[in-house]
Amino acid sequence: MKTEFFKIKTAFSFGFLAFTSSTLFAENIIATKVNSSFEGIETSNIIKDLKFTEISVYPQKTIVLNDKSVAEKNSQNISKIIKVSAIYNDSDIAFVIKWQDRTLSIQEGYKTDIYGDGFAVQFPKDYSDPKKLPYIGMGSENREVLVHLQKAVPNIYEPNGNGNVELQISRNNTNYFDEELKQFDQNVSNLARIDYQKSFVSAGFRSLTEIKDDSAKVDMNMVYNHNYGCWKGTLSRKLKDEYINLNSPSFPVAFAIWDGDKNNRGGTKLLSSWQTVTLDGKTGGEVLVSEINNIQTGNLENGKAQFKANCIACHIAGEMKSAMSFMAPDLTNIGGYASSAYIRESIIDPNAVIVPGYNRNAHKNFEWYQIVDGKRISTMPSFSWLDENITNDIVSYVQTLKTQIKEEKK
Numbered sequence: 001m002k003t004e005f006f007k008i009k010t011a012f013s014f015g016f017l018a019f020t021s022s023t024l025f026a027e028n029i030i031a032t033k034v035n036s037s038f039e040g041i042e043t044s045n046i047i048k049d050l051k052f053t054e055i056s057v058y059p060q061k062t063i064v065l066n067d068k069s070v071a072e073k074n075s076q077n078i079s080k081i082i083k084v085s086a087i088y089n090d091s092d093i094a095f096v097i098k099w100q101d102r103t104l105s106i107q108e109g110y111k112t113d114i115y116g117d118g119f120a121v122q123f124p125k126d127y128s129d130p131k132k133l134p135y136i137g138m139g140s141e142n143r144e145v146l147v148h149l150q151k152a153v154p155n156i157y158e159p160n161g162n163g164n165v166e167l168q169i170s171r172n173n174t175n176y177f178d179e180e181l182k183q184f185d186q187n188v189s190n191l192a193r194i195d196y197q198k199s200f201v202s203a204g205f206r207s208l209t210e211i212k213d214d215s216a217k218v219d220m221n222m223v224y225n226h227n228y229g230c231w232k233g234t235l236s237r238k239l240k241d242e243y244i245n246l247n248s249p250s251f252p253v254a255f256a257i258w259d260g261d262k263n264n265r266g267g268t269k270l271l272s273s274w275q276t277v278t279l280d281g282k283t284g285g286e287v288l289v290s291e292i293n294n295i296q297t298g299n300l301e302n303g304k305a306q307f308k309a310n311c312i313a314c315h316i317a318g319e320m321k322s323a324m325s326f327m328a329p330d331l332t333n334i335g336g337y338a339s340s341a342y343i344r345e346s347i348i349d350p351n352a353v354i355v356p357g358y359n360r361n362a363h364k365n366f367e368w369y370q371i372v373d374g375k376r377i378s379t380m381p382s383f384s385w386l387d388e389n390i391t392n393d394i395v396s397y398v399q400t401l402k403t404q405i406k407e408e409k410k
């Protein structure tokens with residue numbers, strides 16, 4: 001097994017001895033302060049010697065997909081490690097993300113049967129209470145996320161500027177030289193970025209609002225290294241704009257990558273949990289870092305038994321399932337992208353965050369929530385009546401639900 005997400009410093013559980021305190025942390029990303037500007041950062045020297053933090057990303061299994069070919073391609077359920085680094089200056093912050101993907105996929109033109117590789121970086125709009133972060137990936141009601149998304153695009157340029165991709169030409173077929181060719185390349189990359197780069201605010205599936213003006217401006221790029229079969233993505237943005245304020249000692253961030261080869265609408269998505277970034281040289285962010293990276297260490301054996309008794313009627317978790325267990329989110333990888341605080345909240349107060357993803361036209365018996373007086377009410381009952389030690393054991397166990405990291409097969 002390669003690096004696990006959590007750096008385990010002590011044994012998880014000693015037989016029947018249950019720990020209720022939690023002192024283990026995931027690795028924090030430390031953003032180094034630099035003086036240079038981030039223009040052209042994807043090729044700049046300032047990112048040459050950066051220190052990278054390893055982060056695991058997991059297939060978001062929450063929703064069982066209907067598409068058979070997609071389901072087959074994703075049945076392997078393989079998680080990956082991505083490497084992330086961050087730097088900041090007085091006004092901006094930049095992230096560099098590297099990951100392996102041996103099957104280069106580029107979304108060509110507007111074909112609908114070819115999907116591009118891609119990556120996304122997201123931030124909670126409000127992180128003043130680190131125990132109540134938005135639903136990972138999409139945000140949730142009253143807990144919005146800001147998402148920046150970039151998809152891999154070909155270096156072709158549609159010369160008429162009228163959007164007719166049939167007329168796209170490659171740089172080899174132009175008769176431009178020198179400055180004209182430079183301008184051509186610039187046009188190509190601008191076109192590509194504008195077309196396949198999106199920022200949006202989201203409060204759950206079906207409630208994305210794309211930001212089309214410059215108010216959340218980012219600079220994003222993807223560069224593929226054919227020798228190593230890996231992508232390098234870069235993102236730079238203002239530390240502060242009208243959506244988010246990252247100019248604080250530490251803040252949460254999450255990452256997603258798409259593998260276009262896997263066919264899913266937009267490619268298979270692998271998602272991290274909320275990570276923490278600390279701006280080097282600033283103090284006072286320790287509470288946020290420890291709250292978000294906190295893991296519950298209870299009795300795993302008892303947690304599993306309690307989980308079987310109380311939860312499997314509705315939920316799938318890996319091999320564990322019952323006749324009705326498709327009527328709730330699939331928890332197979334939940335430990336990979338949910339924090340202990342989120343899992344605890346889900347158990348004690350299911351209405352706090354309603355997983356915003358299920359088809360509303362589903363049969364009444366299989367709905368994930370009902371709408372009562374205009375408010376969503378989860379069909380999951382609250383388990384707040386459980387003994388606190390039992391809840392701790394369940395949280396501890398649910399955190400272990402995640403697939404192992406494997407080397408990718410070609």
Ligand code: HEC
Pocket residue numbers: 062307310311312313314315327328329334338342343346347350351353354355356367368369378379380381383394398
């Ligand atoms: C009666 C069916 C039912 C039972 C029993 C049940 N759940 Fe749920 N659970 C749901 C439904 C439906 C949702 C989705 C709606 C929501 O977010 O509340 C959900 C959501 C969740 C989520 C959030 C999943 C995500 O993708 O973010 C977690 C975590 C969870 N449940 C854990 C548990 C645990 C642990 C137990 C046992 C202590 C349990 N559930 C028992 C129906 C159930």
